[in-house]
Amino acid sequence: xxxxxxxxxxxxxxxxVAVAAPTRADACxxxxxxxxxxxxxxRDCPRQGDHVNGPLCRVELDAPWRPGLKGVGQHGHLQIxxxxxxxxxxxxxQSPRHNGLTMGTFALRSPIRPNxxxxxxxxxxxxxxxxxxxxxxDCVDGTPLIDIKPEKxxxxxxxxxxxx
Amino acid sequence: xxxxxxxxxxxxxxxxVAVAAPTRADACxxxxxxxxxxxxxxRDCPRQGDHVNGPLCRVELDAPWRPGLKGVGQHGHLQIxxxxxxxxxxxxxQSPRHNGLTMGTFALRSPIRPNxxxxxxxxxxxxxxxxxxxxxxDCVDGTPLIDIKPEKxxxxxxxxxxxx
Numbered sequence: 001x002x003x004x005x006x007x008x009x010x011x012x013x014x015x016x017v018a019v020a021a022p023t024r025a026d027a028c029x030x031x032x033x034x035x036x037x038x039x040x041x042x043r044d045c046p047r048q049g050d051h052v053n054g055p056l057c058r059v060e061l062d063a064p065w066r067p068g069l070k071g072v073g074q075h076g077h078l079q080i081x082x083x084x085x086x087x088x089x090x091x092x093x094q095s096p097r098h099n100g101l102t103m104g105t106f107a108l109r110s111p112i113r114p115n116x117x118x119x120x121x122x123x124x125x126x127x128x129x130x131x132x133x134x135x136x137x138d139c140v141d142g143t144p145l146i147d148i149k150p151e152k153x154x155x156x157x158x159x160x161x162x163x164x
Numbered sequence: 165x166x167x168x169x170x171x172x173x174x175x176x177x178x179x180x181v182a183v184a185a186p187t188r189a190d191a192c193x194x195x196x197x198x199x200x201x202x203x204x205x206x207r208d209c210p211r212q213g214d215h216v217n218g219p220l221c222r223v224e225l226d227a228p229w230r231p232g233l234k235g236v237g238q239h240g241h242l243q244i245x246x247x248x249x250x251x252x253x254x255x256x257x258q259s260p261r262h263n264g265l266t267m268g269t270f271a272l273r274s275p276i277r278p279n280x281x282x283x284x285x286x287x288x289x290x291x292x293x294x295x296x297x298x299x300x301x302d303c304v305d306g307t308p309l310i311d312i313k314p315e316k317x318x319x320x321x322x323x324x325x326x327x328x
Contacts, residue, residue, distance in 0.1 A: 017231060019228045019229070019231075020228065022192075022193075022194030023194070024192075024194040024195075025189065025192035025193075025194070026192070026193055026194055026195045026247075026308065027192070027193045027195070027247050027249070027308070028186075028188075028189035028190070028191070028192045028193070029186075029189075029190055029191045029192070029193065029279050029281075030186030030187070030188040030189070030190055030278060030279065031188075031190045031191070032278050032279070048316070064183045064184065064256070065183070065256060065269075065270075065278060066256075067181060067183075067256040067257055067268060068256040068257070068268040068269035068270040068271075068278075069268050069270055069271070070257060070266065070267060070268030070271065071267040071268050071271035072268055072270050072271040074271065075271065078270075079283060081279070081281055081283065083190075083191050085191070092228070092229060092230075092231040092232040093231055093232070093234060102234065103234060103235040104231060104232040104233050104234030104235050104236055105229075105232035106229075106232040106233055106236050106242075106311075106312040106313065107232075107233070107234060107235035107236040107238065107239065107314060108313075108314070109313050109314055109316070113232075113311055113313075114194060114196050114229060114232075114311070115193050115194065115196070115245070115310045115311050117193075117245055117281060117283075117310060117311055119243060119245065119281075119283035121316075144190065144191070146279045146281060147270075147277055147278070147279050147281055148270040149270065149272075149273050149277075150271060150272070150273055152212070152273070152285075
């Protein structure tokens with residue numbers, strides 16, 4: 001499932017600069033689960049996640065990878081990597097304020113980027129055999145999961161989840 | 165270039181648990197550049213990057229994507245996403261201390277994971293048309309680049325690079 005044509009509402013804004021979207025498969029990802037969040041549409045998603053006060057979300061893991069959760073409860077924060085599957089991939093300059101003034105894609109955290117991978121800090125709330133409960137996600141419900149790692153950089157101390 | 169057979173020195177240690185390595189291509193990455201670091205072999209790499217005192221490294225960007233660097237100099241820290249191209253992808257439990265005691269892959273920052281993407285915090289030191297100079301990488305020289313984003317979570321304040 002490579003990036004499909006972007007939805008109709010994601011047009012190029014005045015001043016934005018597009019190049020040829022990536023078509024080479026230098027490396028391939030196999031999704032290992034999905035994220036369950038309250039946001040059913042892209043437009044409902046918050047600008048960024050809140051690992052202190054954001055809503056509880058689930059990180060669901062497919063069966064082969066569940067043993068990989070052993071010991072994850074030792075960590076109060078995790079880094080969740082996911083694939084922004086609704087994002088177009090071809091803009092090098094973007095106008096986030098719709099005003100013709102542009103910034104380079106790498107100076108923005110826009111989902112629109114050549115490889116739409118997001119790496120988000122979450123607080124770990126609960127550990128289960130097949131999923132985690134976390135705070136701090138900001139993506140649409142059903143977003144594909146790429147990876148889970150301990151987070152090296154907590155922005156604020158929160159109580160650790162009970163050890164798994 | 166999907167994951168090739170892992171190098172001979174990366175054997176399964178006592179207690180480690182392997183599953184079938186990913187073979188599905190749910191999404192594909194197109195590398196957008198490469199990282200130039202002092203470490204020519206995996207065994208030379210530091211355990212983790214040091215964005216305060218680590219060596220200067222380069223983030224080289226392929227030509228189509230260079231306009232994406234516009235404005236990146238406003239940010240003192242960046243998140244660099246790269247593909248750990250030498251990592252095997254099939255272990256769900258690992259024994260980092262070689263002692264038979266294992267942790268789940270998702271409780272570790274080991275390069276060995278189903279989708280070997282790393283997201284590292286770096287301090288931005290210099291901005292050039294076709295590359296950045298940064299501190300904080302920990303990967304082997306020539307590692308493929310996936311993405312560059314502003315970092316939301318600086319661990320320590322450092323002077324901002326001059327605006328690009």
